[in-house]
Every structure is written in structure tokens, then in C-alpha cells.
Amino acid sequence: MSALVAAGGVPGLWTLADGQKLQAPDIEYGKLSPTLIVLGAAAVGVVLEAFLPRRSRHVAQVFLALLGLAAAFAAVVGLAASGAGSTKAQIAGMGALAVDGPALFLQGTILLVGIVGVITFAERRLEPRAHGAPVDSFAAQPASVPGGEGEQMAVKAGWTTSEVFPLLLFAVGGMLLFPAANDLLLLFIALEVFSLPLYLLCALARRRRLLSQEAAVKYFLLGAFSSAFLLFGTALLYGYAGTVSYSGIARVVSGADATTDPVLAQTTGNDALLLIGGALVVMGLLFKVGAVPFHMWTPDVYQGAPTPVTGFMAAATKVAAFGALLRLLYVVLPGLRWDWRPVMWGVAILTMLAGAVVAITQTDIKRLLAYSSIAHAGFLLVGTIATSKDGISSVLFYLGAYSFVTLGAFSVVTLVRDAGGEATHLSKWAGLGRRSPLLAGVFAVFLLAFAGIPLTSGFAGKFAVFKAAAEGGAGALVVVGVIASAIAAFFYLRVIVLMFFSEPRADGPSVAVPSVLTSSAIAVGVVVTIVLGVAPQYFLELAGHAGVFVR
Amino acid sequence: MSPANYVYLAALLFTIGAAGVLLRRNAIVVFMCVELMLNAANLTLIAFSRMHGNLDGQIMAFFVMVVAAAEVVVGLAIIVMLYRSRHSASVDDANLMKL
Numbered sequence: 001m002s003a004l005v006a007a008g009g010v011p012g013l014w015t016l017a018d019g020q021k022l023q024a025p026d027i028e029y030g031k032l033s034p035t036l037i038v039l040g041a042a043a044v045g046v047v048l049e050a051f052l053p054r055r056s057r058h059v060a061q062v063f064l065a066l067l068g069l070a071a072a073f074a075a076v077v078g079l080a081a082s083g084a085g086s087t088k089a090q091i092a093g094m095g096a097l098a099v100d101g102p103a104l105f106l107q108g109t110i111l112l113v114g115i116v117g118v119i120t121f122a123e124r125r126l127e128p129r130a131h132g133a134p135v136d137s138f139a140a141q142p143a144s145v146p147g148g149e150g151e152q153m154a155v156k157a158g159w160t161t162s163e164v165f166p167l168l169l170f171a172v173g174g175m176l177l178f179p180a181a182n183d184l185l186l187l188f189i190a191l192e193v194f195s196l197p198l199y200l201l202c203a204l205a206r207r208r209r210l211l212s213q214e215a216a217v218k219y220f221l222l223g224a225f226s227s228a229f230l231l232f233g234t235a236l237l238y239g240y241a242g243t244v245s246y247s248g249i250a251r252v253v254s255g256a257d258a259t260t261d262p263v264l265a266q267t268t269g270n271d272a273l274l275l276i277g278g279a280l281v282v283m284g285l286l287f288k289v290g291a292v293p294f295h296m297w298t299p300d301v302y303q304g305a306p307t308p309v310t311g312f313m314a315a316a317t318k319v320a321a322f323g324a325l326l327r328l329l330y331v332v333l334p335g336l337r338w339d340w341r342p343v344m345w346g347v348a349i350l351t352m353l354a355g356a357v358v359a360i361t362q363t364d365i366k367r368l369l370a371y372s373s374i375a376h377a378g379f380l381l382v383g384t385i386a387t388s389k390d391g392i393s394s395v396l397f398y399l400g401a402y403s404f405v406t407l408g409a410f411s412v413v414t415l416v417r418d419a420g421g422e423a424t425h426l427s428k429w430a431g432l433g434r435r436s437p438l439l440a441g442v443f444a445v446f447l448l449a450f451a452g453i454p455l456t457s458g459f460a461g462k463f464a465v466f467k468a469a470a471e472g473g474a475g476a477l478v479v480v481g482v483i484a485s486a487i488a489a490f491f492y493l494r495v496i497v498l499m500f501f502s503e504p505r506a507d508g509p510s511v512a513v514p515s516v517l518t519s520s521a522i523a524v525g526v527v528v529t530i531v532l533g534v535a536p537q538y539f540l541e542l543a544g545h546a547g548v549f550v551r
Numbered sequence: 552m553s554p555a556n557y558v559y560l561a562a563l564l565f566t567i568g569a570a571g572v573l574l575r576r577n578a579i580v581v582f583m584c585v586e587l588m589l590n591a592a593n594l595t596l597i598a599f600s601r602m603h604g605n606l607d608g609q610i611m612a613f614f615v616m617v618v619a620a621a622e623v624v625v626g627l628a629i630i631v632m633l634y635r636s637r638h639s640a641s642v643d644d645a646n647l648m649k650l
Contacts, residue, residue: 142632143632145635145636146636185607185610185611185614188614188615188618189614189618192618192621192622196621196622196625199625199626199629200625200628200629203629203632209636210636210637210647211647211648213629213632213633213636214633214645214646214647214648215648216629216632216633217578217629217630217633217642217645218645220625220626220629220630221572221578221581221582221585221626221642224582224585224622224626225569225572225585225588228565228568228569228585228588228589228592229569229588231588231589231592231615232565232588232591232592232595234592234611235561235592235593235595235596235599235608235611236595238596238599238607238608238611239558239595239598239599239602239603242599242603242605242607243605243607244607244611263602263603263604264603267599267602267603299648300648303648304648
């Protein structure tokens with residue numbers, strides 16, 4: 001593009017001067033391989049969906065999704081081992097993508113979350129068999145009217161929505177790009193690539209389809225609204241700096257290059273473009289992480305979406321969006337630190353307190369976990385505000401720890417069932433610890449990790465984040481964070497007390513016996529929670545090494 | 552005419568779109584207002600592209616159009632699905648989940 005502009009003048013924009021050659025872009029396919037593998041597997045999944053007979057689709061799609069995600073994870077590990085995360089960090093893909101420590105760490109986390117997500121999506125033993133065929137948590141035919149004739153016929157024919165696996169792969173592909181995006185255009189594209197499949201996945205529940213559809217509509221309309229804000233912010237930042245690349249904007253913001261360009265001198269003289277543009281882009285990202293005051297969608301979507309989707313979305317979206325937020329604040333807008341820090345202080349305080357306080361009043365376990373995720377977004381923002389290398393690495397560690405706790409907790413929610421499907425009302429969970437001590441014990445571990453009790457990953461993560469923030473001069477924020485943690489601990493412990501110290505209800509739910517799939521997803525969650533809690537040192541160091549953004 | 556005027560127009564369109572999303576009740580109309588916001592962003596990009604004399608903004612506008620088309624596909628599917636099961640596309644009627 002610069003070659004074109006060099007021709008000068010407006011006609012030079014779309015004609016090449018004599019003897020000038022259009023240069024082919026130079027793409028580092030090796031560096032981009034994780035994303036390419038995942039998106040390639042997703043495309044193959046679409047083809048399988050078109051050509052395989054229905055009965056063999058499920059197995060093929062699960063196999064393909066696991067294979068693609070595992071191969072991409074191997075590629076991430078290979079890149080990290082070759083030093084792409086530390087010494088040889090670089091900007092790839094014509095400046096569009098950063099391949100550096102935070103990007104690789106978060107991509108690895110997202111891929112592992114994706115693998116566990118596929119495993120929970122593939123579970124077919126929880127729902128009672130429909131006409132002899134095993135079914136999963138997704139609608140037989142999402143396009144049919146709930147309770148209508150079309151749905152009954154689809155159930156009778158044993159149809160299943162095996163499209164969920166390609167959709168999940170597309171979402172994971174977008175999420176891999178999101179924290180690695182190094183220009184605002186790719187940021188917007190990646191946002192849409194991972195959001196659009198998630199909107200659809202939300203609508204696909206087999207049970208309670210009206211709730212599920214409502215969740216999808218709410219998520220879609222609010223998500224599209226927020227991405228329009230992000231795009232308009234992008235346009236204003238482009239107007240300010242004349243470029244959309246992160247480093248280019250950062251240079252213009254810091255005034256490093258004395259500009260001789262009269263247009264640039266005019267636009268950079270207008271701080272409104274920069275401040276409004278930056279605020280709108282950050283707003284779009286805060287929506288995705290579910291920070292107050294952009295959190296309104298979270299409880300409804302978490303409650304209405306099929307529970308395996310909720311678990312995947314809650315974990316992976318947060319990882320991807322915090323990666324993008326960190327990169328934006330640390331790489332593009334460090335020159336504006338004194339402007340965005342006070343705002344983020346306010347957002348973090350509101351998020352922590354509102355999430356923790358409103359969660360106390362919740363009576364539905366999925367809504368409770370949704371408000372808990374809002375509170376956790378607040379804790380992560382505390383680490384983001386530290387504006388230090390420790391701040392970055394503590395947020396990375398926290399994201400890794402939090403995502404597996406979330407996946408595990410939502411997997412447990414899929415198991416507690418009654419005649420109407422999942423029994424998500426808290427009153428039905430009373431006395432669960434007496435009926436099935438193992439499941440209640442596992443859920444208690446996850447709740448203790450959410451609460452940040454020592455010897456769980458939640459404590460290690462929270463400690464790292466608060467320590468980084470305190471050293472970064474945000475001591476008051478840490479005090480608020482500790483208070484919010486105490487409030488949050490109250491409702492987590494209340495659920496534990498409810499499970500273990502109250503009488504089981506006569507009409508209480510039963511605990512479904514899962515296949516090896518969900519069992520292993522829960523087991524992974526427990527193991528990661530305890531290992532990261534008891535021996536976090538190795539992973540803290542890993543996150544510490546990964547804590548430098550390439551510019 | 553100065554390209555800056557296009558930016559003012561785009562800001563106005565964006566505001567109209569945002570107000571429409573917040574005020575209108577029909578999901579389809581809300582969605583059309585979101586599209587108006589995206590197009591306002593496109594106009595901004597193109598105006599700034601002209602001002603700065605580089606093509607980045609115009610290339611972005613193409614990408615935004617493609618993304619908006621994909622969003623229409625997904626969005627209409629979801630809204631039509633809602634309409635078929637409830638016989639209403641009003642966002643006020645979608646209130647099964649509350650605090």
C-alpha cells in the first residue's frame with residue numbers, strides 16, 4: 001500500500017507509476033499456523049457437514065475438531081519453544097498480527113479451552129435417549145418452532161446439530177486472532193469472526209428453547225451494537241493517526257515523529273478524535289469482557305445459552321477479549337495512560353462491587369456464575385491497570401486459571417438434572433452433598449477457587465493480580481478488590497453450605513452419570529485448579545516470560 | 552467541499568443509529584439502526600482516507616461491508632427464528648429472563 005501512496009497525488013492512489021511493481025505480500029505462514037490450522041479444520045468441518053451421511057457426522061466432527069485444536073496447540077508450543085514468544089517475537093502478516101509472548105500464551109489457553117469445550121459439546125449421555133438415538137444438548141433442528149411439528153419430526157428422525165463443532169472452530173479461530181491483532185482492522189474482523197458463531201451457538205439449546213432463542217437475540221443485538229461502537233472508534237483513531245496499525249498510532253500519539261504532513265498536523269491537533277476514538281474502542285472491548293456498565297447481556301446470555309456453550313463462551317471469550325484489551329492499552333494507548341487509568345479505575349471498582357453484590361441476590365446457578373464472572377472481570381481489570389510487566393503476566397496467569405475453573409463449574413451444572421432438563425434453580429441444589437458427595441465436593445472445589453481460597457488456582461491468580469496492582473500504585477483499588485472478594489466469598493460459601501448442610505428435597509434433582517467425555521472435562525478442571533493452587537510457580541514463571549508485548 | 556463535512560455527517564448518522572437502537576422496539580428496526588451505525592463508520596473511514604491521502608480507510612470500508620453482510624445473515628436468522636416461535640419481533644416481548 002505504501003508503494004501506491006508513494007506515487008503521490010490523488011490519481012497516484014489508484015495507478016502505478018511507470019516501472020513500479022505491485023509487490024506481493026510476504027506472509028509468514030509458519031508463524032500464523034495455529035490460526036490457519038483451526039480455520040482450515042473449520043472449513044473442512046463445513047464440507048463434512050455437506051457430504052457425510054447424518055449418522056456418521058457426529059463422530060467425524062468431534063474427531064476433526066479435536067484433531068484441529070490439538071494440532072494448533074502443538075503449533076503454538078512449537079512456536080513458543082522456538083523462541084517466538086520471547087527473543088524472536090515479531091510482527092507477522094504485513095504488520096497485521098503480533099506473534100509474541102502474550103499472544104502465544106493466550107492462544108495456547110484458548111486452544112486448551114476449545115479442546116475441553118469440544119469434549120463437553122460432544123457429551124451424549126446426559127439427555128434421555130430420543131426414539132432410541134443418543135442426543136446431545138443441542139436442538140434437533142434449530143430452525144423449527146419449539147414444540148412444533150417440525151421439531152417432533154426432527155427428534156423422531158434422530159437429527160442432531162453437528163454444525164456446533166465447525167461453529168466452535170470458527171469461534172476459536174477468531175479468538176486466536178483477537179489477542180494477536182496488531183491493527184485495528186484485524187481487531188474488528190477477529191471480533192466479528194468469533195462473535196457471529198457464538199450468537200448462533202447460544203440459540204441452539206435442546207431444552208428451554210425459548211430462553212435460548214431470547215438469549216441469542218439479546219446477545220446478537222447488544223453485541224452488534226457494541227461492535228458498531230468499536231468500529232466507529234476505529235474510524236476516529238484512523239482519522240487521528242492516518243494509520244490503523246498499533247505501532248503507527250502509538251507513534252503518532254506519543255508525538256515521536258515530528259510530522260511535516262499538514263493533514264496529520266491538523267488531525268493530531270484535534271484531541272477529540274483520539275479521546276473519543278480510544279474510548280469507543282475500549283468500550284467495545286469492555287462489552288466483550290462483561291465489565292460494568294456494559295455487562296447487561298451477561299446474565300441473560302449465560303442463563304439462556306446451552307450450558308456447554310456457556311462454559312466455553314465464559315472461559316474463552318474472556319481470555320481473548322482481555323488479551324485484546326491488554327494489547328490495546330499497553331501498545332496503542334500507553335501515551336494516554338493518564339487519561340485512561342482513572343476511567344479504568346472507576347470501571348474496575350464498579351465491576352467488582354456490582355458483580356459481587358448483585359450475585360448475592362441470584363437464585364439461578366447459571367446467573368450466579370454469570371455475576372461471578374462479572375466480578376472476576378473486575379479483578380482482571382485491577383491487574384490490567386497495573387501498567388507493568390507484572391500486571392500483564394499476572395492477568396495472563398489469572399486468565400489461564402479462571403478459564404478452567406469456569407469450564408469445570410459449568411460442566412458440573414450440566415449433570416444436575418430433573419425431568420425438565422438441567423435443574424438450575426438454587427433451591428434444587430439443597431442437600432446435593434448428601435446425595436452425591438463426589439459431585440458436590442468437586443463443585444465445592446470450583447467455588448472455593450472462584451472465591452480465591454488458598455491452595456486453589458483462584459488464590460494464586462488473585463494474589464498475583466493484586467500484588468502487581470499494589471506495586472503499580474493502585475493500592476486503593478486492591479483494597480476495594482479485597483472487599484469485593486470477601487462479598488463474593490459469601491455467596492460461594494452459601495452455595496457450599498446449601499449443598500452440604502441442608503436437607504435434600506424429596507423432589508430434588510438427580511445427578512446424571514456422564515460418559516467419559518464430561519467426566520474428563522471436569523477432571524481436567526479439578527486437576528488444573530489444584531495444581532495451579534498448590535504449585536503455581538512454574539506457570540507464574542511461564543506467564544512472567546510471556547509478559548512482553550512486541551511493538 | 553471539505554472532507555471534514557462528511558465526518559460531521561457520519562457522526563450525525565451514527566448518533567441517529569445509536570438512538571434508534573435504544574429507542575425502537577422492533578428487533579428488525581433495531582438491527583437496521585446497527586447497520587446505519589456501521590455505514591456511518593464506513594463514511595468516516597472514507598472521508599478520512601481522502602483527507603490523509605492513503606487507501607487504508609477505503610480498504611477497511613470493503614472489509615466492513617463484508618462483515619456487515621455476514622452479520623445480516625446471522626442476525627436475520629436469529630430474529631426470524633424468534634419471530635417464528637413467538638409471533639412477535641418486539642424486543643420488549645423477549646422478557647422471559649429477568650433479574
